[in-house]
Amino acid sequence: MATEVKETESAGKEIDFTACDEICEKYRDWKGATIPVLQQVQEAYGYLFSELVERIADNLNMSAHQIYGVITFYAQFYTKPRGKYVIRVCRGTACHVQGSGRISEVVCEEFGIKNGETSADLKFTLEEVSCIGACGMAPVIMINNKTYGNLKPEEARKIFRDYAELQG
Ligand code: FES
Structure with a gap:
């Protein structure tokens, strides 16, 4: 039997759901609140791991399956x-x-990640996008909100290395 594997955050750690609960509470009586709730919870936690999805579902009186339906659509x-x-x-x-x-290849050479992947140190994610x-x-x-154009691969490599050296 196939087992569904979902990303989990806990791995034995306590999760503080306070921000999630507060966001859900704010939208409790709103119809169609799912998207703004997911946007704000994602903003607060970085991504929507499985325990969060279950918590949101409980708060909004929905099933986790319904919440995943929205997440995967957008x-x-x-x-x-x-x-x-x-x-x-x-x-x-x-x-x-x-x-x-x-340029995508240079990202792969520098950080060992392909399209859709994130480096093990959680510093870089590569996303190939259309126009x-x-x-x-x-x-x-683009790196976050900053745009770089007319790039030669080796110029891109230098930019990536500059980001890699940034602290934090
Ligand atoms: S194809 Fe239009 S910006 Fe890349």
């Missing part, structure tokens, strides 16, 4: 930890033609 929700720095490499046509695939609307600067990447 790309904005995450059930796995993400890096402090999310590297988005544009793989739209203009960026692809200008060699953005090579981010800056084709004139192709190839383009």
Whole structure:
């Protein structure tokens, strides 16, 4: 029989659900509150691990299955930890033609992660995305909210190394 494996946060640790409960309480009588609740709980905890999903479900009188239905429908929700720095490499046509695939390879060479993965130290996540609307600067990447354009692979490598050296 197949076993469903979900990401869990606890691993023996106590989880402080206070922020989650407060957010759910704020929306208790709202219809259609699921999305704002998930957005705010994710913001507070970083990602939606299984114990949190169950807690939200209890609070909103829904099943965890229903909550997972919403989470998996929207790309904005995450059930796995993400890096402090999310590297988005544009793989739209203009960026692809200008060699953005090579930039993804540089991320892999530097941090050992592929598309959708997070480094073991939780510092970097790689996400390949479609056109981010800056084709004139192709190839383009974003690191969190900062955009870098007209990048050569070795320039990208230098930027990644600069982030890797940042403390915290
Ligand atoms: S294809 Fe990369 S910004 Fe448009």
